[in-house]
Amino acid sequence: MSTLHTVNKSPFEKTSLTTCLGHLSAGAAVLLLEDGVYAALTQTSVEGQVKGALDSVKVYALGPDLQARGLSEERVIPGISVVDYAGFVDLAAEHDKVQAWL
Amino acid sequence: MPIEVEGKTFETDxxxxxxxxxxxxxxxxxxxxxxxxxxxxxxxxxIINYLREYYEEYQIAPAVRVLTKAVGKKFGKDKGNSKYLYGLFPYGPAKQACRYAGLPKPTGCV
Amino acid sequence: MSETIKNFLYLNRRAPYGTIYAWESLEVVLIGAAFDQDVSLAFLDDGVFQLTKGQDTAAVGMKNFSPTYAALGDYEVKKVYIEKESLEERGLSLDDLQHLTWEDEDDDYAEKDSIHLVTRAEMAAIMDGADVVFSF
Structure with a gap:
């Protein structure tokens, strides 16, 4: 069963990201969106956690939410793929289900 | 009530x-x-053009006090007072000038 | 005016767009600034994200209110405190944030910096010194 996990809360304010990363199974993917995209930045206090996850799962960040927040793609951790809304739809279709971490 | 301008219709609140x-x-x-x-x-x-420029730059309609000060700086000290602005727009710069300029009602204007 | 001027501090701790707090705070500040009070703004925790440069909300279909912060100087808001530790935890520096200024009428309209980078300890003292604290 492959699951797309979505995280839309800031990792500095909520534990959603940490809990999500602690509950991933093989074949899972994580999509960061809305305030969740802050977790995609380099040099933050959660960078190590996100890089650790990249060893075993794919991590994506939603481009329009990065742009809205003034975060350029150069600031995103290498290995995270930036996708647009169409890419979001593709990811949802490619996985068996979507689990949202609110 | 929508308004008609040269055959075109504009929606209003x-x-x-x-x-x-x-x-x-x-x-x-x-x-x-x-x-x-x-x-x-x-x-x-x-004043109308200035309000549009202000909105373009800051994405808000200025408060009357802010507008008054800015008008004084841009168009001369003699114009930077509410008497001048109310002389031009008897219903008030916010209610009348902003409306003519197509701006929303200024934040904090009740 | 015979009323005592109070010192109001607005605490901004939320990121923009994900929730309505940031915009609500800005609106309240703009309304409050019309009443001749001494207003300061503090940005800490995720609040520092409100001031990042280059915000473009076209693709998410929301109002981009980041240009509005630059109007704060017109509203006599001259003190904007940014917490250093909050920036560092988020991989940011002052260079990533908008440059906010106010014009000093008594000094030939000279542009002066509104933003002050402060440590957590200094922020605590700023909070302690405020008459009223509004939290967003």
């Missing part, structure tokens, strides 16, 4: 402010002022 700021064209101000029996002069247009 219940207080007569333009529903979509991007729809605005100078004819909107002319038609609105006619309904108020006001003839727009260059001095009126200075």
């Amino acid at each position: 219940e207080e007569g402010y333009l529903a979509n700021i991007n729809d605005w064209e100078p004819g909107v101000a002319t038609v609105m002022s006619k309904e108020d029996d006001l003839e727009l002069t260059d001095e009126h247009w200075d």
